[in-house]
Amino acid sequence: QQQxxxxxxxxxxxxxxxxxxxxxxxxxxxDYFPWYxxxxxxxxALLIAIRPDVSEKKEGRFTISFNKSAKQFSLxxxxxxxxxxxxxxxxxxxxxxxxxxxxxxxxxxxxx
Amino acid sequence: NAGVTQTPKFQVLKxxxxxxxxxxxxxxxxxxxxxxxxxxxxxxxxxxxxxxxITDQGEVPNGYNVSRSTTEDFPLRLLxxxxxxxxxxxxASSYRGFSTNEKLFFGSGTQLSVL
Numbered sequence: 333q334q335q336x337x338x339x340x341x342x343x344x345x346x347x348x349x350x351x352x353x354x355x356x357x358x359x360x361x362x363d364y365f366p367w368y369x370x371x372x373x374x375x376x377a378l379l380i381a382i383r384p385d386v387s388e389k390k391e392g393r394f395t396i397s398f399n400k401s402a403k404q405f406s407l408x409x410x411x412x413x414x415x416x417x418x419x420x421x422x423x424x425x426x427x428x429x430x431x432x433x434x435x436x437x438x439x440x441x442x443x444x
Numbered sequence: 445n446a447g448v449t450q451t452p453k454f455q456v457l458k459x460x461x462x463x464x465x466x467x468x469x470x471x472x473x474x475x476x477x478x479x480x481x482x483x484x485x486x487x488x489x490x491x492x493x494x495x496x497x498i499t500d501q502g503e504v505p506n507g508y509n510v511s512r513s514t515t516e517d518f519p520l521r522l523l524x525x526x527x528x529x530x531x532x533x534x535x536a537s538s539y540r541g542f543s544t545n546e547k548l549f550f551g552s553g554t555q556l557s558v559l
Contacts, residue, residue: 338486364546375448375534375550376487383545421486425546430475430494431502432548434487 335359336424338435345442351409353438355422358403362424367396367407368434370419379420380407412442446470450535450551457525457558465520465554467535473549474540476518480504480531481553487534493518494540525558532556 337356345351355365366381382389382396382405389396395408409416422435451466469476477492489502493512507529509521518537522529532555536548 334486341484366546366548368548373552375536375552376548377550378547381545381547423487429540429546430492430500431489432477432487433489433503434479436484436486 334436335433336422336435338422338438340438341436342439343441345412345440347412347414347442347444349412349442351407351412351416351440351442353407353420353422353440354404355406355435356402356404357424357433359424359426360403362426362433363429364425365396365398365405366423366425366432367394368421368423370421370437376421409440412440414442414444416440417442448535448537448549448551450533450554452554453552455554455556457522457556459526459558461525463522463525465522465533465535465556467518467520467551468516469518469535469537469549470516471537471539471549472515473537474515476512476535476537477502477548478508478510478518478520479534479536481534482531490520490533522556527558530556530558 367379368376369379370376380394393410398405420438423432448469478490479487488504491510493499535551
């Protein structure tokens with residue numbers, strides 16, 4: 333059973349547009365929600381992260397919106413660039429702090 | 445710093461063969477973990493370790509063994525490879541601490557095919 337559900341599976345956006353990726357979870361004991369970016373042939377790399385006591389976090393063009401009551405969080409990429417083309421994974425850390433549960437990934441393509 | 449180093453990058457096994465995937469980190473991280481990445485499944489935790497001599501199971505531990513004799517190294521052993529273990533394997537490490545914004549550092553992966 334997937335602990336973190338991610339959508340869409342793939343996304344195509346024009347350069348300059350906004351990319352939005354959504355994730356949902358059920359376990360209210362999750363205490364930390366990171367997003368990872370992965371380029372082909374590489375390992376994932378931390379992009380941005382949020383804690384459940386914060387509703388929004390922004391770093392440059394990347395913003396996480398977090399809705400604790402709905403148990404949903406999303407990644408917004410403003411002014412999307414071709415260099416943002418990658419696979420994005422949301423994740424949640426379990427209450428013991430020892431396990432991360434990842435979503436199934438979203439393949440983002442930004443068209444010039 | 446090299447970060448997290450995984451070897452080999454590619455490996456082909458026959459069903460029933462055994463092998464060890466190597467993982468080493470030079471950041472003095474207490475926490476180390478192994479994930480497998482499969483299409484449509486995301487990353488799934490196989491085993492993890494919170495320090496030398498301490499290991500535990502993740503979501504999909506069957507068919508894999510681990511040990512942690514040093515802080516730096518965390519090898520993953522496939523005892524008797526099966527086609528279902530065909531996947532890309534990633535090792536990741538992090539500084540431990542509940543109060544920090546934990547960052548997993550991933551290696552570049554090992555692509556394993558079991559025929």
